[in-house]
Amino acid sequence: xxxxxxxxxxxxxxxxxxxxxxxxxxxxxxxxxxxxxxxxxxxxxxxxxxxxxxxxxxxxxxxxxxxxxxxxxxxxxxxxxxxxxxxxxxxxxxxxxxxxxxxxxxxxxxxxxxxxxxxxxxxxxxxxxxxxxxxxxxxxxxxxxxxxxxxxxxxxxxxxxxxxxxxxxxxxxxxxxxxxxxxxxxxxxxxxxxxxxxxxxxxxxxxxxxxxxxxxxxxxxxxxxxxxxxxxxxxxxxxxxxxxxxxxxxxxxxxxxxxx
Amino acid sequence: xxxxxxxxxxxxxxxxxxxxxxxxxxxxxxxxxxxxxxxxxxxxxxxxxxxxxxxxxxxxxxxxxxxxxxxxxxxxxxxxxxxxxxxxxxxxxxxxxxxxxxxxxxxxxxxxxxxxxxxxxxxxxxxxxxxxxxxxxxxxxxxxxxxxxxxxxxxxxxxxxxxxxxxxxxxxxxxxxxxxxxxxxxxxxxxxxxxxxxxxxxxxxxxxxxxxxxxxxxxxxxxxxxxxxxxxxxxxxxxxxxxxxxxxxxxxxxxxxxxxxxxxxxxxxxxxxxxxxxxxxxxxxxxxxxxxxxxxxxxxxxxxxxxxxxxxxxxxxxxxxxxxxxxxxxxxxxxxxxxxxxxxxxxxxxxxxxxxxxxxxxxxxxxxxxxxxxxxxxxxxxxxxxxxxxxxxxxxx
Numbered sequence: 001x002x003x004x005x006x007x008x009x010x011x012x013x014x015x016x017x018x019x020x021x022x023x024x025x026x027x028x029x030x031x032x033x034x035x036x037x038x039x040x041x042x043x044x045x046x047x048x049x050x051x052x053x054x055x056x057x058x059x060x061x062x063x064x065x066x067x068x069x070x071x072x073x074x075x076x077x078x079x080x081x082x083x084x085x086x087x088x089x090x091x092x093x094x095x096x097x098x099x100x101x102x103x104x105x106x107x108x109x110x111x112x113x114x115x116x117x118x119x120x121x122x123x124x125x126x127x128x129x130x131x132x133x134x135x136x137x138x139x140x141x142x143x144x145x146x147x148x149x150x151x152x153x154x155x156x157x158x159x160x161x162x163x164x165x166x167x168x169x170x171x172x173x174x175x176x177x178x179x180x181x182x183x184x185x186x187x188x189x190x191x192x193x194x195x196x197x198x199x200x201x202x203x204x205x206x207x208x209x210x211x212x213x214x215x216x217x218x219x220x221x222x223x224x225x226x227x228x229x230x231x232x233x234x235x236x237x238x239x240x241x242x243x244x245x246x247x248x249x250x251x252x253x254x255x256x257x258x259x260x
Numbered sequence: 261x262x263x264x265x266x267x268x269x270x271x272x273x274x275x276x277x278x279x280x281x282x283x284x285x286x287x288x289x290x291x292x293x294x295x296x297x298x299x300x301x302x303x304x305x306x307x308x309x310x311x312x313x314x315x316x317x318x319x320x321x322x323x324x325x326x327x328x329x330x331x332x333x334x335x336x337x338x339x340x341x342x343x344x345x346x347x348x349x350x351x352x353x354x355x356x357x358x359x360x361x362x363x364x365x366x367x368x369x370x371x372x373x374x375x376x377x378x379x380x381x382x383x384x385x386x387x388x389x390x391x392x393x394x395x396x397x398x399x400x401x402x403x404x405x406x407x408x409x410x411x412x413x414x415x416x417x418x419x420x421x422x423x424x425x426x427x428x429x430x431x432x433x434x435x436x437x438x439x440x441x442x443x444x445x446x447x448x449x450x451x452x453x454x455x456x457x458x459x460x461x462x463x464x465x466x467x468x469x470x471x472x473x474x475x476x477x478x479x480x481x482x483x484x485x486x487x488x489x490x491x492x493x494x495x496x497x498x499x500x501x502x503x504x505x506x507x508x509x510x511x512x513x514x515x516x517x518x519x520x521x522x523x524x525x526x527x528x529x530x531x532x533x534x535x536x537x538x539x540x541x542x543x544x545x546x547x548x549x550x551x552x553x554x555x556x557x558x559x560x561x562x563x564x565x566x567x568x569x570x571x572x573x574x575x576x577x578x579x580x581x582x583x584x585x586x587x588x589x590x591x592x593x594x595x596x597x598x599x600x601x602x603x604x605x606x607x608x609x610x611x612x613x614x615x616x617x618x619x620x621x622x623x624x625x626x627x628x629x630x631x632x633x634x635x636x637x638x639x640x641x642x643x644x645x646x647x648x649x650x651x652x653x654x655x656x657x
Binding site: 094121122123124130141159162166168224227236244246250257 | 282284297298299300301302303306400402403406428431432434435437438439441443444445447461462465466467474476477478479480515516517518519520521522523524525580586587594595605608616618624627630632633634635636637638643646650651654
C-alpha cells in the first residue's frame with residue numbers, strides 16, 4: 001500500500017505577535033515547525049506501515065527551506081520525501097494549493113492520502129477535501145480513529161461535533177485527521193540518521209504536468225485585498241486602585257448592569 | 261506578477277523586513293530586497309512608509325466572463341436529525357443583509373429534511389427553499405451532498421453562497437468549490453459588499469489569527485464563504501412570511517463513502533460552554549492546572565462554565581472541549597471573564613461578541629484589554645480568589 005502524507009511548514013503562530021503601531025506581524029525569532037495536525041497524519045501513516053506493509057511518502061509544497069520539515073517527517077518514520085517547489089506556486093490560495101498537491105500525488109502514485117485537519121497559519125481545513133475532489137476520490141474529514149483497512153476499503157471514525165460517525169470509504173481515498181487520533185512519536189536516533197541522508201526529491205510545475213494557468217497567484221480564485229488589525233472597543237474601562245478597590249468597583253458596575 | 265522594492269525610493273529603514281510572514285525580505289547593503297521565498301501575500305505593500313514596495317506586472321487577472329448571469333444569495337441550511345440548525349438561521353440573517361445590498365433574492369438549500377422545516381426557513385427570511393427529502397440525504401455524506409448542491413448552483417447561478425463552518429460544511433463545501441473552480445473563504449467573521457464592483461468582501465482572521473484579512477474572489481462566480489456558528493445574528497422571525505418551496509430531484513446519487521453508524525456523544529462541557537450566561541476563561545497566564553482550579557471556583561459562584569484559550573489547551577491544562585476561539589468554540593455569554601489570556605485575534609474572534617468582557621491580566625499592554633468592557637491589571641492569583649470571595653459574600657453564599 002502506498003501512502004502519501006501532505007504536510008506544511010508553518011510559522012509557530014502561537015509565537016507571532018502584532019505591532020499595534022505599524023500594524024505588522026512581528027516574526028522575530030518565530031520558529032518554523034511542522035503544522036501540529038500534520039504530525040498526527042505522519043504518525044497515522046507510520047502506524048499503518050508498522051502494522052502491515054506500506055510505503056510512506058511525505059509531500060510538501062513550499063519554499064526550499066521546507067526541506068527541514070520533510071527531514072523531520074522522515075526522522076519519524078516516513079520512507080520518502082518530496083518537495084514541490086517552484087516560483088510559479090507563489091501566492092497559491094487553497095484552491096490552487098489543492099490543485100498542485102493533487103497533481104503531485106498523481107505523479108507519485110498512492111492508495112491513501114493522509115492530511116492534518118487544517119494548518120495553524122490559515123486554519124481553513126479546505127485543502128484536503130479540495131484535493132480529494134481534484135483527484136476524484138472520496139474523502140473523510142476529521143478522522144479520529146482508523147479502525148481497519150482491508151483490501152479495497154477502510155473504516156474510520158469521524159468527529160461530527162455531537163458524537164462521531166463510523167464511515168466506510170473505498171480506496172483510493174483521502175483522510176484528514178484530528179489530534180485525538182494518536183500521539184505523535186519523537187524521532188528515533190536511527191530515524192534522525194536516516195533523515196540526514198535521505199534524498200529529497202524536488203518537483204516543479206512541469207514535473208507534475210500542471211497547467212501553468214492554474215498555479216500560484218494567477219490560478220487562485222481568492223485574493224487578499226488588505227489586512228488590518230482588529231478593532232479596539234471604544235467603551236472599555238480600566239479599573240484603578242488596589243486589587244480590593246478594583247474588585248469593589250467591578251462588582252458595583254456589574255450590579256448596575258444587573259449581571260449579578 | 262511579482263513584488264519588488266524600488267531601490268531608488270527605499271530608504272533602508274527595514275520596516276518591511278519584519279512584516280514578511282515568509283521571511284522573504286532581506287537587506288542587501290542598505291536596501292531591502294525580496295527574494296525567492298516571496299509568496300506574493302502583499303502584506304509588505306502597506307508597511308513601507310515610502311511606498312517603495314510595488315507590484316510589478318499584471319496585477320490581477322481581468323474579468324474574463326460576464327457575471328450578469330449570476331444573481332442571488334444562496335445559503336446551505338444544515339439539518340441535524342431532521343431539524344434545521346441554528347447556524348442556518350444565522351446564515352439567513354447574514355444572507356438577508358447581503359441580498360438587500362445587492363437587491364436580489366435569498367434562497368436556501370435544505371437536504372434530507374421534511375417540508376415543515378422548509379417553512380421554518382421561509383419564516384426566518386428565505387424567499388425560496390430548494391428541498392430534497394430523499395432518504396440518502398437524511399444523514400450527512402460528502403459526495404451526495406456535494407453533488408446535489410453543485411447541480412443546484414449550476415442551474416440557478418447564485419452570485420454568493422454561504423454555509424456553516426461546521427464539521428459538515430467544512431467537509432463538503434471545499435469539494436463543491438473545487439468542482440466549480442471557484443474561491444472559498446473559510447470561517448468568515450464579517451461579510452460585506454463592495455458597492456462599486458458588487459464583489460463579496462469576506463473578512464476573516466489570518467496568519468494564525470493574529471490579524472484580520474479581507475478576501476475577494478474577483479474573477480470567478482459564485483463566491484463562497486463559510487461562517488462559524490454563533491458569529492452572525494439570526495434574522496427576524498415572521499410567522500406570516502411566505503415564500504416558494506421547490507422540490508429537487510436527487511435520485512441516482514452515488515457515493516464511495518458510506519456511514520455505517522452514527523454515535524451520539526453529547527459533551528456536557530461543550531453544551532455548558534455554549535449555553536452558559538457566564539464564562540470564566542483562562543490562558544497561559546494561569547500557569548498550570550492548579551490555576552484552572554481557581555477559575556472553577558469562580559465559575560461555580562457565578563453559575564458559569566470554564567473556558568480556555570488555545571495556549572492553555574495546547575499545554576494540556578484543560579481538555580479541548582473547553583477551548584474558545586477560532587479553532588475552538590464561538591461563544592457569546594452575558595459575561596466573559598478572561599483571566600491570564602493575552603488576547604490573540606484567534607481567541608478574540610471566538611468571544612468578542614459577548615455582552616460584557618472582563619479582562620484580568622498582569623500585562624497592561626495585552627490585546628485582550630482592547631476588547632474588554634472592564635480591565636483589571638493585576639496578578640490573577642491574587643485577583644481571582646478575592647473576586648470569588650467577594651461575589652460569594654455579595655450573594656450570601
